[in-house]
Amino acid sequence: MDFAFLFQTMTTLLKAVPMTLALFSLSIIVGGLLALLIVWMRVGGNPVLSAFAKGYIFVFRGSPLLIQMFLVFYGLGQFGFIRYSFLWPFLREPFVCAVLSLALCTAGYSAEIFRGGIRAVSPREIEAARSIGMSGALLVRRILAPVAFRHALPAYSTEIVLMMKSTALASLVTVWEVTGVAQRLISQTYRTMEVFLCAAIIYLVLNFIILQAMSLLEYSLSRHRRAIPPALKA
Amino acid sequence: MPGVTRLSVRNIRKSFGTHEVLKGISLDAEDGDVISLLGASGSGKSTFLRCINLLETATDGEIWVDGEQIRMIHKGGTSRPASQKQVDHIRSELGMVFQSFNLWSHMTILQNVIEGPVHVLKRPRAECIAEAEVLLKKVGIADKRHAYPAHLSGGQQQRAAIARALAMKPKVMLFDEPTSALDPELVGEVLRVMRALAEEGMTMLVVTHEMSFARNVSNRVVFMKEGLVESSGTPDEMFGGAATPAFRQFIGHFGTGQ
Amino acid sequence: MPGVTRLSVRNIRKSFGTHEVLKGISLDAEDGDVISLLGASGSGKSTFLRCINLLETATDGEIWVDGEQIRMIHKGGTSRPASQKQVDHIRSELGMVFQSFNLWSHMTILQNVIEGPVHVLKRPRAECIAEAEVLLKKVGIADKRHAYPAHLSGGQQQRAAIARALAMKPKVMLFDEPTSALDPELVGEVLRVMRALAEEGMTMLVVTHEMSFARNVSNRVVFMKEGLVESSGTPDEMFGGAATPAFRQFIGHFGTGQ
Amino acid sequence: MATLELIGFGSTGWGALLLLAALVTLCVTASALAIGAVLGAIIAAAKLSGKTSLVAIGNVYTTVFRGVPELLIIYLIYFGGSSAVTSIGKAMGYEGFLGLPSFLAGALAVGIISGAYQAEVFRGAYLAISKGELEAANAIGMNRGLRFRRVIIPQVLRFAIPGLGNVWQLSLKDSALISVTGLAELMRTSQVAAGSTRQYFLFFIVGGILYLVLTSLSDRIFNGAERRANRSMPTAAMGKA
């Protein structure tokens, strides 16, 4: 093992970690908000919106992110009306496009996950809330959202880790995050295995931290499900 | 103030698809009335209660709560409440206790009880907590206030559900088979709480299979059959000589198992 | 052949951690005995039944089923059965009916019933099906044989569970609160089936809260208190003048609600 | 139209190649799912065994193969696997190169990844089995093997179907990455067609649509399986929200 090379590679790759994290956190936030919108369309009664949401979820879950990203970045610019619109100054930026396509994709997945969480809320608990006069936003905020989020959390953790790995595709659109930098190093040194090993360690550590944080969150949100604390036992 | 009409239902009808479950039911409950609703399975008792607080929308009929009529829009065979705001308000005046408790599993018992007063009635939290503790003591589970529903026995959960409904200071309490999911040992606890409520003058409408409750606690018994009120009267009338043959047959059935 | 000892339990003890739940219980059941096990919640009734068919391993004591002793290995405070094969065999001679039915949800009722005879006893399928149909008719749910458990009412599920246990042709049936999860209306159905079994001479051990069953169907009543048999006797003795004060208090409690 | 001709089935059309590539993608994904099912079952069993060492092994497997980018794992298997096979060949006296065929390498790599996800699906499904039903099996005297075969397996399969549908979807898209092994699956063929004709958008859109077709086909299969498995479940009695 050439430790000097590994060390040098690691240093180069670590410099790209902030870019990976920026892509990751922004796309999770934007994607999460978008997912809420989609899931609202999907479960709210309006058939047109619901069909739109279904189509959206189908397309963005069903096709590879690589293709989506390519079409967003290179494809949108092909249309004159976009190129000459007020959006172009934003869409011109590779970083914006990368975040946008990552967010669009994760929104499809997250919407399905959130919907699963909502379905897991006991209809009886919802009825109980209605029976004391809750409805609309209050019902969502106090009963539906907390329970649904708790139910969705395990699946959502998985999705977040998948997103972390998906940021690797951003080098396609000239955003040089960890994997892109690793591939560039490889095409300079041709030492595929060593470089990818370093990259793998970085992703593994990042994902491990995320998963630990998520399971901590999960633990703190599931007091009501844990085994009966001895003090309460009859 | 006895004599005030808390709840008045006029000629309620309800169909699911082509199946008419309620065929025109009327009922008045005055202050302090405790009305037992009896009837065979499928006779429409639950549906009736659910129509009153609009968990189902009746196909036809009028509902008045504490003198206020629930406005409905009837259009082309379907009907819906005219104002969600009014529905929420009316519901906050009707306490409902479900057969299956339906406590919110992500909240402690205390949080369950103060949820309505704090977030629906928007009253000060501290005040609500103080009242909740009194209520929990009254139903005998004050020591469980920081436990989650999953950690309570059925009887304790049912009593917590009653406390939750009472915390809204409802004008009328609706109970849907409050004891039938309970072990026989727990039935006693819950019935004791309900009897105490009745003695304090709470207006109650109780769907029940507990004949002893119907006979000893309520002041009126309504017997439903196939979506209609078959007969009604005071417990003495109903369980005495004045019983109709149908009701006599119905209560005869209860004798077998117990 | 009355007088044959089907089940004999000698001085059973069971602890969970430091908490001793059963403190030495003995019991004999002869052919055709119907024994009611009564006792307050937590007195160890379920644990006792579960020890008999080894769903829990007793810390100490002997169990004989139809003259065969279950061999146990006691070592350093813990104990376990000496032979898993013997356990499986003994279990197939003891029918257990759970409070919560526990039907296999992925099988139809008929499949549930023939599962044991076909796969555990390895008897010919056609024969088992024929017998199962007779059994299902006997408990009154023959028309539901191709339905899945989730599509049956509680009472129907409980009767299917009884049929499933009977299909193994057990020497002794163990019932753990067979009716307490049921709506009062369904209790009658299940009790009727059990009464019929008793009349056919099946040996049964029944944990129950149904006083009428204990009084009218069983020929012996065992009252447990805090892990011990507090008193036992014929129904006449127990419900008559010979009742101990503890038992009297226990049954007094049942009077309140009903 | 020239565009239609390009994706058609004529002598200058890529239609046949693209359809073939879609078929390859389908086969790779199906093989990967099968490999992953075996691995997933083993890992799930390890995680459920309660033995500290086995649980640790299971946790390492699921953490590593879910946490490391798929591309790296594919490289590892493709090159690492080949050198392993070659050195085995050498040991047995065969001189020269023995490659892992790219189909096998790809299916193995995606299978190992999907094994990590399937392990979690199976574990969840096992935990969803009602304790009472397991006790009921004990109570009629079923031994461990019988109980496993008659009660546990059918129920695990039933509860696992929706999760497996998701894993399938993931594997379908992971299979797009094995284009680095040169296997002519859908992603690579779309890229080759795009590069050879310089019609990038056309072929990426057509490729995307073919992925959607595969998705909707598999959705249909999994939904059908779920409906079949749920015959025994209560009819969805969802109350109005």
Place this chain on the structure above:
Amino acid sequence: KDWRTATITLEGAYAPWNMTNADGTLGGFEPELAKILCERAKIECKLVASDWDGMIPALNAGKFDVIMDALSITDDRKKVIGFTIPYAATPAAFATAKDSPLAKAAGTGATIKMTPGQTGVKEVDALKEAFKGKTIGIQAATVYAKFVYDNFGDIAEIREYKTGADRDLDLQNGRIDLGFDDAVYFANAFQSANDSLAFTGPEIVGPIWGEGEGLGVRQADTDLRDKFNEAIKSALADGTVKELSMKWFKVDVSPQN
């Protein structure tokens, strides 16, 4: 080893060097040249397509014996694989949108020759003046990338793409102002961009781009390399390479030395 058979790999998606036909067969400059070279070296060759990213590791793992994929001979690459003598050497140039103000920059149409590390070339300095503050797109990790960084890194924004094709699309979209790459490659790309792109500034040739494009082989396979060296020499000598080059590139790419 007597090398009676060999496996040659190429990407099959780098028109016109090599590409895939709609029937799945390989075509283009390199497949045709390969056929001739193999005949002359008396080797039975099999052409297989594989992905560019994995090509060099796969060569060293033994999956194939020869890479023929417009592979420039560079010092970095020489550290991991062996090369034959070049069979092609191409000029490089800037490209921009036809209607761009940067079109027809000074020196357009001319050719200059440069050596590695050479500075102070007046044509390049003129471009530097013209390209101040613009965005230049390059394909990552190529000799052309190094040239642009060395000469324009201080005055222009440089954006690295994974493939030249992606860069060309962005050039059309207007996200970047200029591209710099192999001129032969560009000439072909312009056609498929409906001639909306054009060269600007001089063509740059010479040793600055290394020795040209050669076949890649494992370092240990010197005998194979020698066989191909002979074949390439003869194909260059009798004009076969030039002929093929004119057919596919419309210009002669055979190395001039």
